[in-house]
Amino acid sequence: VKVDVFFTIPQVKDDLLHSGSVVLIDVLRATTTICHAMENGAQRVIPVGDLGEATSFVESLGRANLVLGGERDALPIEGFDLGNSPLEYTEESVGGSNVVLLTSNGCSALTRMRHVHAVAIASFANHRTVVDWLLKEGRDVVICCAGSRDQFCIEDSVCAGLLVSRLQKALGGKLELNDAARVGEVLVERYADCLVDSLKQSSHGRHLLKHGFAEDLETCARLDVMEILPFFVKDQITLETPAPSTEPQAAVDRVEA
Numbered sequence: 001v002k003v004d005v006f007f008t009i010p011q012v013k014d015d016l017l018h019s020g021s022v023v024l025i026d027v028l029r030a031t032t033t034i035c036h037a038m039e040n041g042a043q044r045v046i047p048v049g050d051l052g053e054a055t056s057f058v059e060s061l062g063r064a065n066l067v068l069g070g071e072r073d074a075l076p077i078e079g080f081d082l083g084n085s086p087l088e089y090t091e092e093s094v095g096g097s098n099v100v101l102l103t104s105n106g107c108s109a110l111t112r113m114r115h116v117h118a119v120a121i122a123s124f125a126n127h128r129t130v131v132d133w134l135l136k137e138g139r140d141v142v143i144c145c146a147g148s149r150d151q152f153c154i155e156d157s158v159c160a161g162l163l164v165s166r167l168q169k170a171l172g173g174k175l176e177l178n179d180a181a182r183v184g185e186v187l188v189e190r191y192a193d194c195l196v197d198s199l200k201q202s203s204h205g206r207h208l209l210k211h212g213f214a215e216d217l218e219t220c221a222r223l224d225v226m227e228i229l230p231f232f233v234k235d236q237i238t239l240e241t242p243a244p245s246t247e248p249q250a251a252v253d254r255v256e257a
């Protein structure tokens with residue numbers, strides 16, 4: 001089984017997105033926020049890349065039962081119901097609702113992946129569930145980090161590296177890794193016992209700290225606290241498992257979960 005990690009979206013090799021299981025990570029904060037929204041009963045999250053898209057989804061879906069959330073430069077957007085803090089996405093605020101979410105990196109990365117069969121939404125919060133799904137699928141794996149403004153960022157890369165090392169452990173070290181996946185493993189050795197440090201040391205993490213989001217960093221660093229696996233299919237994220245893709249399965253020799 002091949003595992004390719006891409007630290008930024010522009011680096012992603014498009015052909016690989018059609019031949020394996022695809023994962024998107026934006027630890028701070030989009031994919032963590034999406035997990036919180038889905039865990040707390042949102043019906044679907046519709047990621048959008050700009051204000052114009054947000055407005056047209058709101059116009060076509062109507063304002064009833066719809067929560068509009070997101071950020072610009074990490075701060076809440078005027079006129080929106082919620083910002084991009086995972087802690088805002090409670091059962092009370094999003095339960096039973098459709099959420100239109102506009103964020104600078106994570107959601108904009110998803111809008112660039114609308115042509116992909118299905119994208120699994122990964123964060124530290126639902127990390128083990130993502131690993132179990134990848135093992136069950138048994139296909140080549142493509143892990144995409146949203147990064148920050150198309151630049152490398154530490155926390156997404158650590159989260160990606162932890163996926164690689166957990167898969168390696170389960171498969172007895174038999175994976176074929178690209179260089180970024182190997183770097184991810186090295187980063188995990190550095191941060192495994194202090195995941196939150198990877199968030200606090202990253203430039204986006206420091207930006208969030210400066211704006212008073214310290215609790216978000218603690219929340220986004222919590223590992224394996226949810227068992228959900230949201231999927232982005234076409235233009236929306238739900239908890240529905242996507243229909244299998246028609247690509248052939250690679251043989252997996254699983255050693256340990």
Ligand code: MLT
Nearest residue numbers: 028029030103104105106
């Ligand atoms: C993003 O997708 O750009 C991030 O979630 C930004 C943020 O931390 O709000």
